[in-house]
Amino acid sequence: MNPTYTVAILGCGNRGAETYGTLFTQQAERFRITALCDTSPYRLEVYGRRFGVSETFTDEARFFEKKRADLLVIATMDRDHVRQCVRAFRLGYDVLLEKPVSADREELEELLRVQRETGRKALVCHVLRYAPAYLTIGQYLKRGAIGRLVAIQTIEQVAYWHQAHSFVRGNWHSSEETAPMILAKCCHDLDLLQYFAGARCESVSSVGDLAYFKAECAPEAAQKRCVVCPLVETCAYSAKRIYVDGWKAAGRPASDWPYVQLTSRYPITEEALEQAIETGEYGRCVYFCDNDVVDHQIADFTFENGVKASLTMTAFTADCGRVMRLFGTLGEIVLDEPRGEIVLKPFGGAAETVRIASLENTDKGHGGGEYGLLDTLYGMLCGETEQVTSLENSVESHLMAICAEESRRRNGARIAIHAKTER
16 A cells, blocks of 8 residues: 655745645645645635645744654745755655755755755755656657757747746845846756756856846836836736736636735635735836846856757746757757647658647646656655656756856856856
8 A cells, every 4th residue: 555645835835835735635645734834824724724734833943843744845935945954854854845946056065965964855846857748858869869969949938927927026036035037937947958968067158137127117107006007008017917907818717826926815806916916016016126136148058968058038028938949960859838849850851740738747737747746756755766856966957057147247257067167
C-alpha cells in the first residue's frame, strides 16, 4: 500500500494554497494537509475551511517551534526562502520550494551546505521541466532529431498587462524586496536553457533597463489611481480594464489568477475587485508606482560544451508566452506557446508539427507541469524518483541569473558564471 504524506504550507497565497493546496486535496490518497501558516488571518480562515485544516498560524516563529508534517511547502516571498528552508531542513522537513530560491550566491551555498548536513530532500518548483511540451523538446534532442545542438534563441513575452500586474504594481516590483527581474520572471527560461544545453553555463553578457513604467512617461492627464483617472476606459494599463473588465470577459471565474491576487474573497465578486482597485496597490497608476525592476532585458550565454543561447525578456508584447528556437546541425525546433505548437524541421525533410494541446495533461496548470511536479514530489518522498529539479540542479540557473544581473549593472560586461572574474 502506498503511503500518504502529511503536508504543511508556509505562505497561503496563489501558489502555496490556491495552486498546490488544491492539488494536494485532489490527491488525498497521497497527501494530507495538516497545518497552514500565513500573515493573513483571512486567508488562513478561507483555506483552512476549504482544506479542512484547523492548525493554522499567523506567527512564523510559533509555526517553527516544532515539525508539523512530513513535507513543508515554502511559497513565501523570495527573500524569505533560504532562511525558512534552512529552519525546515534542521527541523527534519523535506521541502517543496517555490522559485526563485535566492538572488544571493552566498545564500545558495549556505542552503546547499545545510541540506548536505541534514540529509533532507528538496524539490524546486521549476514546473515547466515537467510540462509535456518541454519534455517533447527534450526527447527530440535526446534522439538527435536536429543533430548536434549549436544555439538556442528564446523570447520571454511577459505581456504589457502581466508586467503591470506583477512587476510594476505587484509583489515583484522591487529588486531589493524580491529578486532581479531576470530571476523573478525568467527562472523558468534559464532552467530550460541549461537543461536543453546539457552543460554548465560558462559566461554571460546582458543589457536592459526600465524604459517605460516611470513618471516621466505618464500621459499628461494621468492620475495616481485609475478609478479617478479620465483615462480609465482607454488606457491599456487601466486597473479597471485589466481586472474588472478582464474578469468579466474571462467568464467571472471563482478564483483564477491574476484576479485572486487582488482579493481573498471566494468566490471572487465584482464588488471585491472594485474595492481592491479603489484602495489597494493594484489600483495604482503604472507610471506612479515604486517599481524599479527592468521592463526589458537581453542576455547572451555561452555553455561549457560550446552551445550559445540568447534570452530576450520584454514587457512590450500583446501576448504572454515563450517563443523558443533550437538550432542544430541537422535541423531546427520551434516552440511557439501563443500559437500552441512545436515544429520539428529536419534539414531536407518534411516538417513535423505537434499541437501542444494534443499532448497529455496540457490543460492542467503550467501546461501540465504542476501535475508532473507533484508526481515527482511523491516519488521523491517515497525515495523512488530522480529529482530533475533538485536544489543542487536548480542552483545552476540561479547563478546564470545572478551573473546576468551583474553584467547588466556593469553595462554588458561579460561575467564568468563559476568565478567572480570578468572575461
